[in-house]
Each structure stands twice: as structure tokens, then as C-alpha cells.
Amino acid sequence: MEDEILFPGATIGIIGESPNGIMLEQAAHKLGFDVIAYGPNEEAPTLRGADVKVVGTYTDQAKLQDFAQRCSLVTYESETIPAQTIAYLSRFTKLPQGSETLEIVQDRLLERTFFEQSNLNIAPYATIVNLDDVYQAISSIGYPAILKPIQKGFSKKIVIKKQTDIAKCADIIDQGTFILESMIPYQKELAVTMSKDKNGDVKFYPLVEAEYRQGKLHQVLAPAQVDSDVANEIRRLSELVVKQVKSVGIMTLSFFLTETGALYVKRLVTGVNSLGYVFSRAANVDIFEQHLRVLANMPLAQPELIQATGMVMIEQDKREALRTQWLLKTNWHYQFYRYPKSMTTLNWGHILVTGESSQAIKEQVAATGIWDKLEE
Numbered sequence: 001m002e003d004e005i006l007f008p009g010a011t012i013g014i015i016g017e018s019p020n021g022i023m024l025e026q027a028a029h030k031l032g033f034d035v036i037a038y039g040p041n042e043e044a045p046t047l048r049g050a051d052v053k054v055v056g057t058y059t060d061q062a063k064l065q066d067f068a069q070r071c072s073l074v075t076y077e078s079e080t081i082p083a084q085t086i087a088y089l090s091r092f093t094k095l096p097q098g099s100e101t102l103e104i105v106q107d108r109l110l111e112r113t114f115f116e117q118s119n120l121n122i123a124p125y126a127t128i129v130n131l132d133d134v135y136q137a138i139s140s141i142g143y144p145a146i147l148k149p150i151q152k153g154f155s156k157k158i159v160i161k162k163q164t165d166i167a168k169c170a171d172i173i174d175q176g177t178f179i180l181e182s183m184i185p186y187q188k189e190l191a192v193t194m195s196k197d198k199n200g201d202v203k204f205y206p207l208v209e210a211e212y213r214q215g216k217l218h219q220v221l222a223p224a225q226v227d228s229d230v231a232n233e234i235r236r237l238s239e240l241v242v243k244q245v246k247s248v249g250i251m252t253l254s255f256f257l258t259e260t261g262a263l264y265v266k267r268l269v270t271g272v273n274s275l276g277y278v279f280s281r282a283a284n285v286d287i288f289e290q291h292l293r294v295l296a297n298m299p300l301a302q303p304e305l306i307q308a309t310g311m312v313m314i315e316q317d318k319r320e321a322l323r324t325q326w327l328l329k330t331n332w333h334y335q336f337y338r339y340p341k342s343m344t345t346l347n348w349g350h351i352l353v354t355g356e357s358s359q360a361i362k363e364q365v366a367a368t369g370i371w372d373k374l375e376e
């Protein structure tokens with residue numbers, strides 16, 4: 001029905017203040033939508049760039065209701081926004097993504113249960129509630145293993161390489177429930193980004209390779225260099241997953257690929273995310289516009305690769321080192337997040353590097369030496 005379609009002049013609400021929100025807001029303005037942004041910090045770039053900003057916590061029901069009722073629809077810009085907050089907002093406005101999938105991906109036990117029910121290959125794991133559980137589970141999980149809280153973003157992770165490392169877990173084990181997970185020795189980490197509309201139609205972006213350092217995303221290369229059999233299997237599994245969840249819009253599924261060709265599902269991300277930044281140069285439609293097209297019930301573009309591209313995160317301490325490249329590189333395209341000094345943020349921005357191939361881009365970035373000190 002026509003009243004379900006959003007036209008220029010409609011108001012889209014964005015809740016959250018990560019870099020995703022900055023680019024989502026820019027895409028909304030390009031499409032002619034007004035933006036109301038909600039978040040706890042009025043200095044956040046997403047709030048500063050919005051037509052209207054509402055400052056409040058994710059538990060302030062009065063402000064959340066006021067925000068929701070001003071919007072034609074609301075989207076969360078990060079999977080870190082509490083699922084219960086999204087569920088509350090849906091009482092007062094349209095929230096096409098819903099909260100159910102978000103609730104699953106925010107809880108590692110729920111996420112793994114979902115993967116197991118979908119017959120997906122995942123790393124062996126065990127539920128941990130006390131230190132004795134770690135000692136008992138490690139015999140079947142094996143070394144190395146990693147202890148993670150079930151709630152993502154809560155508490156720290158501990159890598160266990162030998163039995164004496166288990167004692168380190170005592171400091172955090174009483175903070176909640178954890179999982180002990182085997183660390184899969186992998187050759188590559190791969191990810192596929194998809195959009196799904198209200199009719200369940202799925203469109204795929206090209207497969208990418210992601211590189212993490214010190215647990216943080218460092219680089220994404222599009223397209224990933226893998227055998228067609230691997231790419232086809234990833235697409236089959238991803239379509240299986242995305243059609244089972246109730247959420248719509250952009251979603252990303254990550255995999256570990258071992259030397260023997262085995263695939264292990266790592267995680268599902270619902271909503272726009274940094275693994276898809278690379279498509280702002282690599283594809284004919286970026287993830288932010290595609291996400292908004294889903295929400296507004298517009299026809300969706302079929303993502304196609306238009307040029308090999310790499311995305312590299314810029315950490316705060318790399319500012320001076322980038323000055324030389326700023327003067328030299330014609331194929332480096334910058335996106336700065338412009339967070340104020342009052343807000344601490346790990347990344348200053350990111351670079352999109354275009355080139356003849358993913359490998360050539362990777363070699364060019366490595367040749368600068370800027371990121372040599374980032375440990376694997």
C-alpha cells in the first residue's frame with residue numbers, strides 16, 4: 001500500500017551514536033528524509049548532524065516515547081543498542097527491523113543455539129558459570145580456548161592457552177554467565193553482507209575478507225579471493241540464516257575458513273556495520289542507502305562489484321603517519337567521524353582504497369608501514 005512507502009520529507013529516527021549512524025544519517029539526507037537522532041551524548045556526530053536531536057539514556061521511557069512518536073519509523077544503527085529498548089520503541093512507531101533478531105545476536109548462547117538449530121558448523125563451546133566449569137570443559141574444548149561473557153560488550157575475554165591460564169578467569173567469573181569456546185585455527189575470515197526486504201527477498205553483496213588485529217577490525221577487502229565452491233556454500237548458508245530471522249534490512253554473516261576448506265560460522269550482525277563500509281566504493285549501492293530503501297519500501301538495487309576496494313580503519317594514533325599518504329595517494333578516499341574530544345573513540349575514521357585487485361590493495365597499504373606496529 002502507498003501509505004507504507006516513505007517519500008522525501010518523511011522523518012526517520014536513528015537511535016545510537018556509533019560511526020554507523022553518521023553514514024546512515026548522511027544517506028537519509030541524500031534521499032530527502034528528515035532525521036531525528038536519539039542518544040545519550042548530545043556531542044555525538046549523529047546527533048549534531050540530525051535535523052532534530054533527542055538526548056536521553058536507553059532506559060528513559062518518557063524520552064524514548066517522545067522520540068518514537070515524532071518518527072515515521074525508527075532504525076537502530078548498531079547491534080549494541082539494547083534489544084529491550086528497541087522493543088519498547090516499537091510500541092509507538094514502526095520499527096521494521098524488530099527486536100527479536102537483535103536479542104539473539106546480543107546473547108552468545110542464544111546466537112549459538114540459533115546456529116545449532118539451523119545445522120550450521122560452529123566452534124565447540126561450553127556454558128560456564130563457575131571456575132570448576134572451566135576446568136571440566138577444557139578437556140573437551142581443548143587448547144587454545146577463549147572465555148567470553150554471553151552478553152556481548154560486557155566484561156573482558158580471556159584467552160586460555162595452557163592450564164595455568166585458567167586461574168586468570170577467577171577475576172571475572174562471578175560477573176555472570178560465560179561461554180568457553182574453542183579457537184578455530186583459520187586461514188581466512190570471510191563475511192557476506194545481505195539485504196532482506198519485507199517480502200523475504202534477499203540480495204547479496206560481494207564476499208569480503210576481513211582482518212582483525214588485537215580483537216579489533218583492521219581491514220576489509222572486496223572481493224575476497226576464494227574458490228567458487230567456498231563462495232557458493234557461504235551464499236547458501238547465509239541465505240538459509242537470513243530467511244529464518246524476522247529482521248529486515250542489512251545483515252552480515254561472518255565465517256572462518258580453515259586450510260582444509262571447512263567453514264565455521266562466527267557471528268551474525270543485524271543492521272549496518274563496519275564490514276560493509278567497503279561497499280561505499282566497491283559496489284554500485286552502499287549498505288546505508290540499501291538499508292534505508294528496505295525500510296522505506298523502495299525498490300532495491302542489485303549490488304554489483306564495480307571496483308576492487310579495501311577498507312582500513314584509522315586509529316587515533318595514526319593521524320601524523322597519514323599526512324604523507326594524504327599528499328601522495330590519489331586512490332585513498334577518507335571518511336572521518338569527527339568525534340569531539342569529550343568523547344573517547346577507538347577509531348578516527350576509515351580509508352577506502354581502490355585498486356586493480358584486492359591483493360594489490362593489501363600490498364599497497366602494507367607498504368606504507370603505518371600499521372606495522374599493530375600486533376596480530
